[in-house]
Amino acid sequence: MNEWTVEALESQLDSFHLGPIDLALVPGRVTAVLGSSGAGKTTLLRTLAGFLPARAGRIVRDGVDLTDRPPEERSLGYVPQGLGLFPQRTVERNVSYPLDVRGRTDALARARELLERFGLTPLARRYPARLSGGEMQRVALARALAAEPDLVLWDEPWQALDVEARYELGRVLEELREMGQVPDVVVTHDPSLAFAVADSFLVLRAGKAGVHGDAATLLAHPSDLFSARFVGYDNVYDRATLAAGAPGSLAAWLAGRSGAEGVAFVRPSLTRGGVSGAWEGVVRSARPTPDGFAITLRVDALAVAVKVAPSDATRPPPVGARARFDIDEKSLLVLGLPEESPRKEP
Amino acid sequence: MNRPPAALRRRWRTGPLWLALQLVLSGSLLLLFLLPIYALFTYAPPGRILSDAGNPAVKAALWLTFFASGIAVLAAVVFAIPLGYLLARHRFRGRSVVESLVALPVVVPHLLVGVGLFFLLIPGSPLYRFTTAIGFPVYDTIWGVVLVMVFVSAPYTVLAADLSFRAVDARVLEAARSLGAGPAEAFLTVTFPLALRGIVAGLLLTWARAVSEIGGILILAYTVYPGGPYSGPVTSTLSVFVYNLFQAGDLVDAAAVSSVFLLIAFVLFFLVRLGERSGWVPWRRGDFLP
Numbered sequence: 001m002n003e004w005t006v007e008a009l010e011s012q013l014d015s016f017h018l019g020p021i022d023l024a025l026v027p028g029r030v031t032a033v034l035g036s037s038g039a040g041k042t043t044l045l046r047t048l049a050g051f052l053p054a055r056a057g058r059i060v061r062d063g064v065d066l067t068d069r070p071p072e073e074r075s076l077g078y079v080p081q082g083l084g085l086f087p088q089r090t091v092e093r094n095v096s097y098p099l100d101v102r103g104r105t106d107a108l109a110r111a112r113e114l115l116e117r118f119g120l121t122p123l124a125r126r127y128p129a130r131l132s133g134g135e136m137q138r139v140a141l142a143r144a145l146a147a148e149p150d151l152v153l154w155d156e157p158w159q160a161l162d163v164e165a166r167y168e169l170g171r172v173l174e175e176l177r178e179m180g181q182v183p184d185v186v187v188t189h190d191p192s193l194a195f196a197v198a199d200s201f202l203v204l205r206a207g208k209a210g211v212h213g214d215a216a217t218l219l220a221h222p223s224d225l226f227s228a229r230f231v232g233y234d235n236v237y238d239r240a241t242l243a244a245g246a247p248g249s250l251a252a253w254l255a256g257r258s259g260a261e262g263v264a265f266v267r268p269s270l271t272r273g274g275v276s277g278a279w280e281g282v283v284r285s286a287r288p289t290p291d292g293f294a295i296t297l298r299v300d301a302l303a304v305a306v307k308v309a310p311s312d313a314t315r316p317p318p319v320g321a322r323a324r325f326d327i328d329e330k331s332l333l334v335l336g337l338p339e340e341s342p343r344k345e346p
Numbered sequence: 347m348n349r350p351p352a353a354l355r356r357r358w359r360t361g362p363l364w365l366a367l368q369l370v371l372s373g374s375l376l377l378l379f380l381l382p383i384y385a386l387f388t389y390a391p392p393g394r395i396l397s398d399a400g401n402p403a404v405k406a407a408l409w410l411t412f413f414a415s416g417i418a419v420l421a422a423v424v425f426a427i428p429l430g431y432l433l434a435r436h437r438f439r440g441r442s443v444v445e446s447l448v449a450l451p452v453v454v455p456h457l458l459v460g461v462g463l464f465f466l467l468i469p470g471s472p473l474y475r476f477t478t479a480i481g482f483p484v485y486d487t488i489w490g491v492v493l494v495m496v497f498v499s500a501p502y503t504v505l506a507a508d509l510s511f512r513a514v515d516a517r518v519l520e521a522a523r524s525l526g527a528g529p530a531e532a533f534l535t536v537t538f539p540l541a542l543r544g545i546v547a548g549l550l551l552t553w554a555r556a557v558s559e560i561g562g563i564l565i566l567a568y569t570v571y572p573g574g575p576y577s578g579p580v581t582s583t584l585s586v587f588v589y590n591l592f593q594a595g596d597l598v599d600a601a602a603v604s605s606v607f608l609l610i611a612f613v614l615f616f617l618v619r620l621g622e623r624s625g626w627v628p629w630r631r632g633d634f635l636p
Contacts, residue, residue, distance in 0.1 A: 051524075070523070074524070078524030082515070085518070097535070098526050101522075101525065143525065
């Protein structure tokens with residue numbers, strides 16, 4: 001079955017406290033653990049893997065309590081940050097390692113099957129130091145899957161990968177999900193790939209669980225600054241910054257509509273011709289995008305991201321020019337309302 | 347403040363002047379290493395070096411020296427590597443004391459080591475009676491030589507093992523554990539192989555320090571009689587052997603025997619380095635190490 005439940009899990013690393021965290025991990029579903037640096041993502045993964053003791057709560061697989069089991073008895077495919085490939089072993093011997101330690105006589109044969117599946121056969125005799133970033137990722141994944149784990153844990157799998165390799169890894173992860181045998185937990189701070197592969201999301205903030213749910217939940221209810229930025233809001237302001245705005249300024253206007261944490265809104269369009277509109281700013285930068293131009297305006301002390309549709313202009317307004325825009329009050333996302341967090345998946 | 351003109355500063359950093367300085371400084375040190383060796387080799391005629399190399403007394407001293415230092419290296423493998431691992435992997439109270447204790451034999455003048463061991467094992471003392479009873483008498487035996495050698499040389503292996511174990515990436519180890527390896531298995535399959543090269547470098551230093559020891563040996567085992575694992579003729583370690591020749595005024599033989607030893611040591615080190623570079627020694631498979 002491979003159904004995992006994490007119940008009110010807590011752990012401690014020096015002065016950092018993680019939890020309580022609740023998670024339900026189902027085969028074939030990818031859970032992305034999100035959060036800014038220091039939010040506790042890696043701590044959660046290392047606690048799940050058994051490298052940090054749980055202070056409270058339980059980790060249960062199909063009714064069996066694994067909370068106090070050592071890492072080697074949890075049947076995991078854990079891919080740590082930096083991948084942890086064995087530098088003294090060839091690609092082939094890296095992949096066969098989990099089978100070697102289990103004394104399986106078919107270790108090498110099974111490793112070769114996996115190499116074939118991940119397109120690594122030509123690299124079988126190479127050492128990790130001579131692989132590209134994408135190749136190393138594939139080796140790490142093949143190795144994690146070699147012993148047919150009951151749960152796959154990835155820590156920042158996209159770190160330090162070029163665009164091609166990231167795309168390829170996304171594809172591999174999707175394939176893995178389609179195979180549907182094990183649940184995956186992926187720690188990341190990369191929104192586009194997380195949205196591409198994950199079925200559910202858990203946002204961590206200072207060790208505590210924030211939003212937890214599917215993509216729609218996360219998109220509809222990003223309850224904090226990090227989640228708002230993560231799901232793609234370009235204009236995210238914390239309450240303290242807004243509160244410092246002079247009366248009558250955009251900051252003050254936003255402050256009046258801010259939640260306990262702040263407020264966010266998507267890029268508004270510059271008004272046609274840039275002459276009407278409630279707010280005015282000075283163009284600081286403009287860059288072409290597949291759909292028009294992305295422009296940063298300075299409005300008093302705030303930087304505001306706006307856009308110009310390709311149908312409205314063939315060239316962006318020059319830096320230093322004045323431009324006007326409107327903000328639809330209904331489009332404002334209020335961050336940090338008490339009833340908004342934490343939100344759990346039903 | 348006087349500063350050299352910009353053009354000169356540039357040349358100084360990257361140009362031939364900078365290279366020349368490096369060459370002069372490194373060259374001076376290499377010359378210091380080389381000249382005494384040159385003096386040894388030229389003082390004794392080649393014929394005498396050859397005949398001394400075949401001399402049974404010289405061969406016995408050489409054999410004893412290599413044999414005893416081999417045992418010292420084995421002792422370092424058995425005792426020093428675990429201590430290095432302990433220091434690398436565990437935080438405990440009194441760690442700094444242990445670390446200082448390990449460094450002590452390196453700093454202490456080696457004649458003092460002999461004197462210290464002499465007082466510890468002074469004839470009639472309980473430890474003297476004990477070591478003699480269990481078949482490890484130290485005075486004028488190979489065990490005395492080995493004891494001194496281990497004392498002065500094992501710290502190099504402890505230090506090298508400590509550094510090498512520390513250098514093993516903890517994440518690689520965690521990967522191994524999560525993939526199903528227990529603590530012992532992860533040590534044997536990951537930690538130890540990755541630390542091996544550094545440890546071997548430490549063992550080489552240990553061996554080098556052991557064969558070159560004289561101070562403590564002069565006191566504990568000036569003359570070595572057959573017994574224990576050593577069954578050759580009555581002899582002494584090579585260092586003591588050369589010291590005796592020199593004291594007796596036999597300068598030509600002192601130079602010749604030293605030359606024989608230097609040749610053997612140089613060839614051994616050269617072979618090890620060659621092996622490391624070519625990749626056919628077991629601790630440097632492939633090209634995985636920086």
